[in-house]
Amino acid sequence: MTGNAASAVETRNPRGWGWRMPGAPFVRSGQSHAQILAAWTMATMIVALAGIVLYGLSAAQVIAVAALTALATEASLSALAMRQVPGGLMHALVTGVLLGLTLPPTAPWFVAAAGGFLAILVAKWMFGGFGHHLWHPAVAGRVIVQFLFAQHLSFSQGLVQTPILAPGHLLVGQISAAVSIPAESYQGWSNTPLEDSPRAEAFLLERPVQVLRRMASGSLDVGFAEPWTTLLRDYLPPWKDTVLGTVPGGVGESCTIALVVVGMYLIYRGHLRWQVPVCVLASAALTAAILPVAVPHSSGALRMQWLPALVVEDKVPVGAAYVLYHVTAGQLMLCAFLLAGDMLAGPLTVRGQRYFAVGVGVIAMLMRLYGVLEGECYWAILIMNTFVPAIDRRTRRRPLAVEPAA
Amino acid sequence: MRRIADWMSWNQAFDGGLYLPDERARTARLPIERMAVGETLWVPLQVRGDEACEPVVTASASVLGGQLLAGGGSVGSAAVYAPTSGRLARFDRVWTAWHGFVRCAVLEPDGRDAWAEVRPFASATAAEEVREALPSAGIMCDRSGRSLHAVLVSARSARADVLIINGLETEPYLTVALRLLVERGVEAVGAARRLGEVGGFRRTVLAVSQRHRRLVRRLRDIARTSGVEVVPLPDKYPQCHPLLLIHVLLDRRIAAGGSAIDAGVCVISTATLAAFSQWMATGRPPVTRVLTVAGGAVARPGTYEVAIGTPIARVLERAEASDGVECVVSGGPLTGVAVARSDAVVSVLDTAVLALEAAPRPGPVPCVRCGWCIEDCPVGIDPTSLVQLEGRSACSAEELLALRSCIDCGLCTYVCPAELPLAESIARSRARFSSRAEVPT
Ligand code: SF4
Numbered sequence: 001m002t003g004n005a006a007s008a009v010e011t012r013n014p015r016g017w018g019w020r021m022p023g024a025p026f027v028r029s030g031q032s033h034a035q036i037l038a039a040w041t042m043a044t045m046i047v048a049l050a051g052i053v054l055y056g057l058s059a060a061q062v063i064a065v066a067a068l069t070a071l072a073t074e075a076s077l078s079a080l081a082m083r084q085v086p087g088g089l090m091h092a093l094v095t096g097v098l099l100g101l102t103l104p105p106t107a108p109w110f111v112a113a114a115g116g117f118l119a120i121l122v123a124k125w126m127f128g129g130f131g132h133h134l135w136h137p138a139v140a141g142r143v144i145v146q147f148l149f150a151q152h153l154s155f156s157q158g159l160v161q162t163p164i165l166a167p168g169h170l171l172v173g174q175i176s177a178a179v180s181i182p183a184e185s186y187q188g189w190s191n192t193p194l195e196d197s198p199r200a201e202a203f204l205l206e207r208p209v210q211v212l213r214r215m216a217s218g219s220l221d222v223g224f225a226e227p228w229t230t231l232l233r234d235y236l237p238p239w240k241d242t243v244l245g246t247v248p249g250g251v252g253e254s255c256t257i258a259l260v261v262v263g264m265y266l267i268y269r270g271h272l273r274w275q276v277p278v279c280v281l282a283s284a285a286l287t288a289a290i291l292p293v294a295v296p297h298s299s300g301a302l303r304m305q306w307l308p309a310l311v312v313e314d315k316v317p318v319g320a321a322y323v324l325y326h327v328t329a330g331q332l333m334l335c336a337f338l339l340a341g342d343m344l345a346g347p348l349t350v351r352g353q354r355y356f357a358v359g360v361g362v363i364a365m366l367m368r369l370y371g372v373l374e375g376e377c378y379w380a381i382l383i384m385n386t387f388v389p390a391i392d393r394r395t396r397r398r399p400l401a402v403e404p405a406a
Numbered sequence: 407m408r409r410i411a412d413w414m415s416w417n418q419a420f421d422g423g424l425y426l427p428d429e430r431a432r433t434a435r436l437p438i439e440r441m442a443v444g445e446t447l448w449v450p451l452q453v454r455g456d457e458a459c460e461p462v463v464t465a466s467a468s469v470l471g472g473q474l475l476a477g478g479g480s481v482g483s484a485a486v487y488a489p490t491s492g493r494l495a496r497f498d499r500v501w502t503a504w505h506g507f508v509r510c511a512v513l514e515p516d517g518r519d520a521w522a523e524v525r526p527f528a529s530a531t532a533a534e535e536v537r538e539a540l541p542s543a544g545i546m547c548d549r550s551g552r553s554l555h556a557v558l559v560s561a562r563s564a565r566a567d568v569l570i571i572n573g574l575e576t577e578p579y580l581t582v583a584l585r586l587l588v589e590r591g592v593e594a595v596g597a598a599r600r601l602g603e604v605g606g607f608r609r610t611v612l613a614v615s616q617r618h619r620r621l622v623r624r625l626r627d628i629a630r631t632s633g634v635e636v637v638p639l640p641d642k643y644p645q646c647h648p649l650l651l652i653h654v655l656l657d658r659r660i661a662a663g664g665s666a667i668d669a670g671v672c673v674i675s676t677a678t679l680a681a682f683s684q685w686m687a688t689g690r691p692p693v694t695r696v697l698t699v700a701g702g703a704v705a706r707p708g709t710y711e712v713a714i715g716t717p718i719a720r721v722l723e724r725a726e727a728s729d730g731v732e733c734v735v736s737g738g739p740l741t742g743v744a745v746a747r748s749d750a751v752v753s754v755l756d757t758a759v760l761a762l763e764a765a766p767r768p769g770p771v772p773c774v775r776c777g778w779c780i781e782d783c784p785v786g787i788d789p790t791s792l793v794q795l796e797g798r799s800a801c802s803a804e805e806l807l808a809l810r811s812c813i814d815c816g817l818c819t820y821v822c823p824a825e826l827p828l829a830e831s832i833a834r835s836r837a838r839f840s841s842r843a844e845v846p847t
């Protein structure tokens with residue numbers, strides 16, 4: 001039996017309901033930070049697994065290197081600082097895996113290692129460690145390596161093709177054995193034959209996000225007759241592929257279905273608020289639906305097409321399909337379900353998280369349509385992370401009690 | 407399901423709060439069981455923390471049940487009565503859960519249970535007559551430790567116009583109000599009507615849990631012509647707190663740190679109502695407490711009626727608590743107090759005795775910013791930023807307001823996944839900063 005009367009007297013509420021002693025409440029909800037971290041670890045691992053299936057062992061290497069460096073950095077830093085936070089290692093593991101998910105499967109090992117190291121050192125420990133950092137460590141790590149290793153990361157070089165394992169070669173195939181497929185002759189992941197080069201195990205394609213960015217800037221040759229139909233038919237893979245994830249992209253960026261499933265799991269467990277992914281996706285879709293895209297005009301010049309979502313060509317609502325592609329093409333799903341909902345780097349209240357999520361969606365889409373920087377969704381998260389203290393200040397709950405009369 | 411119920415009754419809910427695990431499955435249907443008095447009773451002579459009652463009998467006198475033992479000096483002050491007849495052996499000190507060591511009268515019951523001459527009220531007694539007799543009734547309100555008479559007097563001087571009978575128990579385990587309303591529903595409604603008349607209230611509301619639909623229907627039937635409103639409310643914790651009852655039922659707000667009386671409302675617990683009802687019917691002062699005895703370490707949980715002054719250990723023994731009980735709590739698991747000594751006795755303030763299995767408490771980690779404490783706080787303050795006051799020497803007016811408006815419900819600590827002692831820290835800061843604010847500068 002614990003407690004003593006002296007402290008009870010000291011902490012009693014002079015006017016109120018009763019007396020309290022250190023000790024009450026005597027029951028707990030049973031939700032502990034360890035459980036939350038375990039659920040998040042599991043969620044990221046499932047998405048990582050999907051990435052490994054889609055991109056083979058190179059993806060496994062990227063994830064493993066990023067996770068192990070993050071773990072090693074955390075372990076050595078906490079040993080150095082002689083400050084052990086329970087759950088610190090677990091958090092580093094999640095951070096490392098999340099970082100791996102944002103990197104392309106072709107990233108060299110030292111890029112993943114540097115990312116894991118910098119994510120923990122710069123984004124986490126330089127801000128005071130677990131529970132004190134401003135920016136999401138994994139996202140910050142990814143953005144830093146994007147600058148440091150631009151020449152090693154295919155995504156930083158504009159018009160490039162990146163690999164995806166072909167049917168029949170999932171999980172065990174080598175993405176280095178890839179053949180380039182011209183966009184026009186690509187019939188979708190399951191319908192395109194690889195037979196002309198028997199040693200090939202993967203397709204080299206342009207990432208859907210890249211196609212959409214080029215469309216927005218008007219550098220895609222879609223003709224003026226039916227530009228949207230051409231975009232969908234010739235340049236983009238079938239929409240089903242972007243849902244299943246069988247399109248090129250970052251390790252964890254493409255597999256929409258895995259991200260939705262783990263997101264639902266986290267929401268079900270109460271570790272992610274449903275408002276976050278819903279607001280990110282809805283605001284991004286709305287932004288893409290409204291903001292103009294440069295399409296060729298019959299005169300040869302470009303014209304700005306406002307409200308692209310409403311475009312109908314030949315009785316087909318191609319505009320709506322275009323918006324759907326924006327949502328599932330890559331990155332956005334990962335951000336909405338696993339990165340924006342991070343507890344430590346997001347606002348505290350539901351209301352704040354709604355503002356945060358809307359900000360992420362809108363900024364990501366603006367940067368995708370008109371920006372030049374790669375990794376637009378990651379930038380959006382970092383930008384909104386910076387505003388979290390301000391959001392927190394402005395989204396306090398209204399207290400129930402009123403000011404006592406003087 | 408319960409969330410849907412909450413959503414459907416959206417007009418009757420407050421923001422925040424939480425549906426806690428029920429833990430009542432085994433006890434809700436068991437009738438109240440009367441526990442025989444033991445060999446010795448240590449009747450505490452102190453009801454409030456700041457006011458000991460002066461004995462009016464001398465040691466080694468023999469007393470009758472219901473005889474005044476101590477207090478009752480001034481009108482409406484606390485009074486202590488003998489739970490049964492017997493010999494008053496001596497005066498001593500005894501431990502109570504809520505006030506620590508207090509003076510007590512050691513009573514050795516003679517087993518006859520002879521009662522002093524008492525006078526019940528006829529059902530037609532005028533309200534004035536009851537009101538005049540009330541100061542000597544010795545009915546104590548649990549929680550506040552004030553006599554019912556004193557509460558009614560302050561309600562009258564504050565022009566309170568509504569009487570709320572709190573039939574809700576939203577904390578896990580507790581079954582006292584439920585059992586009292588199930589078994590003594592007719593009496594309870596009648597007493598509520600009388601109490602409304604005696605106190606001169608315009609409205610009398612009986613708040614009950616909407617989950618017990620049969621009970622609600624029955625009470626509504628009973629109360630049809632009595633003018634008592636039976637209002638079912640969701641079971642969301644801490645709906646049972648007076649402040650939230652007032653907010654939800656009447657849409658009135660209380661100033662931070664104020665009490666229900668300030669908002670013109672008198673909130674009375676079901677146990678107090680039952681005591682009033684018994685006093686009206688028999689003229690006997692309340693000398694027992696109805697206690698929920700439950701918890702993971704108890705083999706025979708139930709609702710027991712126990713004489714005041716019975717050792718808590720005896721109550722636990724009766725309920726077949728396992729031997730190595732580590733954590734005994736008086737009151738609900740979220741707002742109760744740890745029973746610090748195993749020789750403690752039952753006092754007026756106890757509403758439950760819970761033998762809980764001490765939960766493993768991993769050490770706190772830094773706040774993981776889940777925001778649950780903010781989301782679930784029933785009064786809309788921000789516990790996670792208020793803990794930062796711990797190391798500071800000053801606090802802003804806004805923060806002081808927040809500290810004062812905390813109702814000590816303990817939900818923030820309950821939900822915090824980082825195991826931070828938020829509620830304790832807020833209570834500490836409030837004690838520190840309130841006392842500082844009251845020192846004239
Ligand atoms: S104890 Fe106070 S701060 Fe914590 S949830 Fe309850 S009212 Fe809010």
Ligand code: SF4
Pocket residue numbers: 348772773774775776777778779780789790818821822823824825826828
């Ligand atoms: S519940 Fe605990 S961990 Fe969550 S925000 Fe509040 S203090 Fe932080």
